[in-house]
Amino acid sequence: MTEQKKPLTLIKGHIIEAKSFSDPVITENGWLAVEDGVVQGVFSALPERYAGAPVEDYSDKLVLQGFSDMHLHAPQYPMLGMGMDLPLMEWLKTYTFKTEARFEDTAFAREAYLRLASELVNNGTTRVCIYSSIHTDATLILMEELERAGVGGYVGKVNMDRNSCECQESTLQSKRETLRWLDACDRFSLVRPILTPRFTPSCTDELMRWLGETARERGVFVQSHLSENKKEIALVKELHPDCEQYWQTYDKFGLWTDHTIMAHCVHSDEREQQAMIDHNVLCVHCPDSNINICSGFAPVRRMKERGVWVALGSDIAGGAQLPMLQVLTCCLRMSKARAIATEGLEPFLTVGEAYYLATSAGSRYFGDRDGFAPGNPLHAVVLDDAALPPSARTLTVKERFERAVYLADDRSIAAVYGSGRRIK
Amino acid sequence: MTEQKKPLTLIKGHIIEAKSFSDPVITENGWLAVEDGVVQGVFSALPERYAGAPVEDYSDKLVLQGFSDMHLHAPQYPMLGMGMDLPLMEWLKTYTFKTEARFEDTAFAREAYLRLASELVNNGTTRVCIYSSIHTDATLILMEELERAGVGGYVGKVNMDRNSCECQESTLQSKRETLRWLDACDRFSLVRPILTPRFTPSCTDELMRWLGETARERGVFVQSHLSENKKEIALVKELHPDCEQYWQTYDKFGLWTDHTIMAHCVHSDEREQQAMIDHNVLCVHCPDSNINICSGFAPVRRMKERGVWVALGSDIAGGAQLPMLQVLTCCLRMSKARAIATEGLEPFLTVGEAYYLATSAGSRYFGDRDGFAPGNPLHAVVLDDAALPPSARTLTVKERFERAVYLADDRSIAAVYGSGRRIK
Numbered sequence: 123m124t125e126q127k128k129p130l131t132l133i134k135g136h137i138i139e140a141k142s143f144s145d146p147v148i149t150e151n152g153w154l155a156v157e158d159g160v161v162q163g164v165f166s167a168l169p170e171r172y173a174g175a176p177v178e179d180y181s182d183k184l185v186l187q188g189f190s191d192m193h194l195h196a197p198q199y200p201m202l203g204m205g206m207d208l209p210l211m212e213w214l215k216t217y218t219f220k221t222e223a224r225f226e227d228t229a230f231a232r233e234a235y236l237r238l239a240s241e242l243v244n245n246g247t248t249r250v251c252i253y254s255s256i257h258t259d260a261t262l263i264l265m266e267e268l269e270r271a272g273v274g275g276y277v278g279k280v281n282m283d284r285n286s287c288e289c290q291e292s293t294l295q296s297k298r299e300t301l302r303w304l305d306a307c308d309r310f311s312l313v314r315p316i317l318t319p320r321f322t323p324s325c326t327d328e329l330m331r332w333l334g335e336t337a338r339e340r341g342v343f344v345q346s347h348l349s350e351n352k353k354e355i356a357l358v359k360e361l362h363p364d365c366e367q368y369w370q371t372y373d374k375f376g377l378w379t380d381h382t383i384m385a386h387c388v389h390s391d392e393r394e395q396q397a398m399i400d401h402n403v404l405c406v407h408c409p410d411s412n413i414n415i416c417s418g419f420a421p422v423r424r425m426k427e428r429g430v431w432v433a434l435g436s437d438i439a440g441g442a443q444l445p446m447l448q449v450l451t452c453c454l455r456m457s458k459a460r461a462i463a464t465e466g467l468e469p470f471l472t473v474g475e476a477y478y479l480a481t482s483a484g485s486r487y488f489g490d491r492d493g494f495a496p497g498n499p500l501h502a503v504v505l506d507d508a509a510l511p512p513s514a515r516t517l518t519v520k521e522r523f524e525r526a527v528y529l530a531d532d533r534s535i536a537a538v539y540g541s542g543r544r545i546k
Numbered sequence: 547m548t549e550q551k552k553p554l555t556l557i558k559g560h561i562i563e564a565k566s567f568s569d570p571v572i573t574e575n576g577w578l579a580v581e582d583g584v585v586q587g588v589f590s591a592l593p594e595r596y597a598g599a600p601v602e603d604y605s606d607k608l609v610l611q612g613f614s615d616m617h618l619h620a621p622q623y624p625m626l627g628m629g630m631d632l633p634l635m636e637w638l639k640t641y642t643f644k645t646e647a648r649f650e651d652t653a654f655a656r657e658a659y660l661r662l663a664s665e666l667v668n669n670g671t672t673r674v675c676i677y678s679s680i681h682t683d684a685t686l687i688l689m690e691e692l693e694r695a696g697v698g699g700y701v702g703k704v705n706m707d708r709n710s711c712e713c714q715e716s717t718l719q720s721k722r723e724t725l726r727w728l729d730a731c732d733r734f735s736l737v738r739p740i741l742t743p744r745f746t747p748s749c750t751d752e753l754m755r756w757l758g759e760t761a762r763e764r765g766v767f768v769q770s771h772l773s774e775n776k777k778e779i780a781l782v783k784e785l786h787p788d789c790e791q792y793w794q795t796y797d798k799f800g801l802w803t804d805h806t807i808m809a810h811c812v813h814s815d816e817r818e819q820q821a822m823i824d825h826n827v828l829c830v831h832c833p834d835s836n837i838n839i840c841s842g843f844a845p846v847r848r849m850k851e852r853g854v855w856v857a858l859g860s861d862i863a864g865g866a867q868l869p870m871l872q873v874l875t876c877c878l879r880m881s882k883a884r885a886i887a888t889e890g891l892e893p894f895l896t897v898g899e900a901y902y903l904a905t906s907a908g909s910r911y912f913g914d915r916d917g918f919a920p921g922n923p924l925h926a927v928v929l930d931d932a933a934l935p936p937s938a939r940t941l942t943v944k945e946r947f948e949r950a951v952y953l954a955d956d957r958s959i960a961a962v963y964g965s966g967r968r969i970k
Contacts, residue, residue, distance in 0.1 A: 418886055
């Protein structure tokens with residue numbers, strides 16, 4: 123169900139905002155005023171000026187912010203949950219590159235991406251920063267299907283001209299196709315292009331340099347991977363002996379700039395973290411991927427305390443969970459793994475903190491302010507927890523929220539609003 | 547849907563057996579012959595003697611063994627997913643004891659247990675070893691509802707006469723109610739009683755001694771908790787200065803015997819593990835609980851290699867996941883956490899190994915042999931993976947099995963057979 127934007131709507135329910143990296147701010151029986159798809163404000167009593175406006179009544183339901191999945195691989199959707207017993211390199215060769223290569227077939231791409239977009243919406247993910255494959259046409263199909271479903275964000279045709287088996291392009295081809303793709307993106311309104319060198323080992327210096335120049339000339343953001351595991355870090359060091367640290371292999375080509383997205387950063391040390399802070403680089407924490415591929419326990423709280431901008435990603439298909447509610451609880455569990463591994467030195471994350479990472483931290487990337495701030499486009503998820511187990515007493519809204527985060531699946535998601543319109 | 551047992555039935559599908567702690571044995575397009583609810587055999591071609599018998603046709607679906615949840619707290623079902631941010635002692639005081647105390651109300655117990663039993667079946671859990679609360683009547687209601695739903699196993703009225711807030715009984719009351727409960731259990735056929743001292747800190751020596759004697763006199767098994775976290779171990783040491791190790795606090799009262807169930811054993815050292823082996827004690831690994839409560843990473847592979855009998859438990863509501871498919875994948879993830887923490891010294895578990903822990907390892911407790919062995923009562927789960935994402939190529943049955951383990955929920959469970967009858 124994708125509706126048009128409405129001139130003025132009031133959304134009624136228990137409104138749960140991630141206004142900061144801490145407990146959510148809850149307005150019980152509140153009103154969320156929306157005009158032309160843009161949030162006007164959250165009110166505990168209805169202001170007189172809105173009297174008589176049409177109401178979408180979610181009384182006693184939970185109104186959460188829409189989720190932002192800030193790192194995932196669209197062409198790995200067909201291999202979700204597969205090959206999880208394999209070591210990383212074998213997994214890449216047996217599944218990943220072969221699966222991505224299939225997206226040369228535009229009919230297959232259409233089928234997979236139609237389904238992916240629908241599953242994103244169904245689970246309340248309203249914005250993404252997403253990897254496509256090297257294929258320009260499949261990338262445009264992905265953009266079409268996301269936009270049609272009402273999912274906004276950034277989509278990247280992948281660049282890789284070395285060390286990538288079936289999926290490799292020549293350097294020339296990579297440049298030419300990137301330009302063809304960028305020129306074809308003007309027609310989209312919800313989704314925009316983002317330059318996507320897969321990661322340092324899969325791009326030649328020439329390609330990296332060209333991508334850095336193109337990013338600057340065209341004013342396009344960049345996404346890639348950083349310090350995911352120790353073998354990868356050693357390989358990067360081998361490939362770029364002039365760089366002391368992994369991040370510098372992006373920096374030297376102009377790819378380490380404001381709003382650059384770096385997935386993982388599991389093993390980034392203080393200096394690499396400081397470089398993120400200095401350049402307003404977004405670190406995307408992908409907890410399920412980190413555990414499935416045995417990358418390590420990312421120091422999320424430590425990074426947050428230091429001032430690194432951190433958001434969440436499903437990283438399918440290293441992650442086996444597309445629903446951001448699952449990614450959120452996986453983030454909580456992995457923060458507990460970190461707490462165990464550090465013997466409590468780094469306390470685990472709370473539900474409210476992880477909710478912030480899954481919503482506001484990502485939506486900032488798109489220019490929003492935290493929570494349902496006036497001026498933000500409406501991105502919201504309505505949770506109906508009535509079908510969850512009977513409880514032993516009346517629960518507070520905060521308790522219901524926490525419980526729903528752990529237990530709800532798409533069946534509990536009664537409505538989704540993306541970019542100002544109802545999309546589920 | 548609970549049907550009667552049928553004289554002779556053939557189940558047709560891809561039959562996936564956990565015959566050992568390794569890869570499953572798969573019979574593609576196989577036949578599972580069942581007579582009066584008892585498995586006769588698995589065949590890749592239909593033997594002539596079965597020609598003409600009625601067929602339950604699950605062609606191209608996956609036929610798994612039913613799951614055994616070997617440790618969970620029924621009266622914590624209403625608090626599933628709640629209070630996960632709290633430290634253990636605060637969680638117990640704020641939620642656990644108060645929630646369990648509500649089961650004095652038999653109407654509430656009926657509502658909660660009816661729902662719990664139905665959710666177990668819906669998710670393919672066909673047998674349990676389950677804690678009730680201290681309440682005899684609620685325990686009998688739990689047994690009624692499990693049996694009505696077709697779930698078999700062992701149910702324990704909890705004993706605790708110290709350190710347990712609202713839920714505490716007097717020693718006298720605990721003994722008297724335990725006898726009243728045991729005497730009322732004869733009427734059940736699928737569920738049987740198991741003695742359940744909550745754990746050492748919540749039982750006086752007098753009660754423990756009496757339970758040990760009762761177990762011996764009545765030939766009843768025992769379930770409890772062991773070495774879940776370090777504070778608990780220190781407390782036990784304080785309460786029993788004569789015992790060098792935690793397990794000895796059970797042993798000295800006759801509670802450490804053949805088929806005793808000990809949940810957790812996260813911090814059991816080699817000597818404690820050896821005591822489990824020597825006495826045929828079952829260790830129940832509860833991965834989701836271990837991570838939610840920050841207990842630690844249990845050395846599952848190490849225990850298996852040494853010869854400890856290990857099975858899986860959801861341990862709701864320390865665990866927030868009732869479906870054993872989720873517990874199974876949580877077990878895989880936690881084994882990877884252990885692999886990370888030991889820097890690969892203890893390799894992670896494979897899907898096949900975790901499947902064994904979730905099925906055959908538990909069903910042995912009930913006298914079954916591994917896999918769909920002839921003579922076992924039929925416990926089976928039929929997975930229909932047709933609704934999972936479109937894949938990039940034709941998958942092998944093993945790949946489909948592994949993917950389904952990660953992605954399937956109750957919607958993919960097309961049929962469930964428990965104790966020889968179809969129950970979903």
